[in-house]
Amino acid sequence: MFPAKMMQRLEKGGVVAGFSIENSEQAVPIAKALLAGGIDAIELTLRTPAAMEALKAICDAKLDMLVGVGTILTPGQAVAVKAAGADFAVAPGMNPRVIKAAAEVDLPFAPGIASPSELEIAIENGCRFVKFFPAEAAGGIKYLRSMGAPYKHLDIQYFPLGGLNAENMSDYLKEPNVPVIGGSWIVKKDLVENEDWAGLTAHAAEVRKRVEEG
Numbered sequence: 583m584f585p586a587k588m589m590q591r592l593e594k595g596g597v598v599a600g601f602s603i604e605n606s607e608q609a610v611p612i613a614k615a616l617l618a619g620g621i622d623a624i625e626l627t628l629r630t631p632a633a634m635e636a637l638k639a640i641c642d643a644k645l646d647m648l649v650g651v652g653t654i655l656t657p658g659q660a661v662a663v664k665a666a667g668a669d670f671a672v673a674p675g676m677n678p679r680v681i682k683a684a685a686e687v688d689l690p691f692a693p694g695i696a697s698p699s700e701l702e703i704a705i706e707n708g709c710r711f712v713k714f715f716p717a718e719a720a721g722g723i724k725y726l727r728s729m730g731a732p733y734k735h736l737d738i739q740y741f742p743l744g745g746l747n748a749e750n751m752s753d754y755l756k757e758p759n760v761p762v763i764g765g766s767w768i769v770k771k772d773l774v775e776n777e778d779w780a781g782l783t784a785h786a787a788e789v790r791k792r793v794e795e796g
């Protein structure tokens with residue numbers, strides 16, 4: 583479960599910057615650049631060999647940001663990222679074993695869902711905040727509205743990722759049950775390759791401005 587305070591902070595920020603990392607030495611500079619641009623929540627994916635070291639570096643830096651981890655595919659990964667200091671975690675899919683492991687170590691965790699059946703399993707396992715992935719490919723806002731209609735009375739909150747960008751992010755944020763959105767377009771690969779941290783801050787600030795403009 584996500585504590586109310588964390589949900590409030592995610593909602594206030596409106597956007598989570600997702601990224602994968604090849605070089606753990608770039609982890610803290612990326613996080614600092616995002617923070618300087620006004621983005622105070624990240625989702626570092628566990629898809630590369632450098633990911634755990636990068637996570638530890640960001641947590642050790644004790645930045646004023648919510649450190650989330652993505653691509654949690656096993657119960658062991660939920661335990662490991664909690665031990666490293668992660669604030670929350672998410673996954674592309676719905677795995678009750680991972681939900682249970684995260685709950686046991688008190689790690690706020692949102693499983694990924696893209697269908698009513700997956701959503702029902704998430705609900706049965708105590709989740710009320712779920713990742714909607716892959717949002718655009720699954721059918722976008724129209725699909726989310728239709729899929730979510732039977733569960734409206736349960737006050738499920740959705741975190742859409744997958745195909746979001748500067749053009750469609752505001753539409754998602756207008757949905758009443760979407761407190762926060764995310765995506766990998768924010769951490770542009772060329773900026774990271776060139777270690778253009780000022781450029782990344784400027785890009786993050788543009789995204790942040792869009793959130794504020796609504």
Ligand SMILES: O=C[C@H](O)COP(=O)(O)O
Pocket residue numbers: 600625627652653743744745746764765766767
């Ligand atoms: O969890 C991260 C997802 O891969 C984000 O999807 P995206 O790359 O389409 O923004």
Ligand SMILES: CC(=O)C(=O)O
Pocket residue numbers: 627651652653654672673674675694713715743
């Ligand atoms: C794609 C996604 O949801 C994840 O990697 O956590």
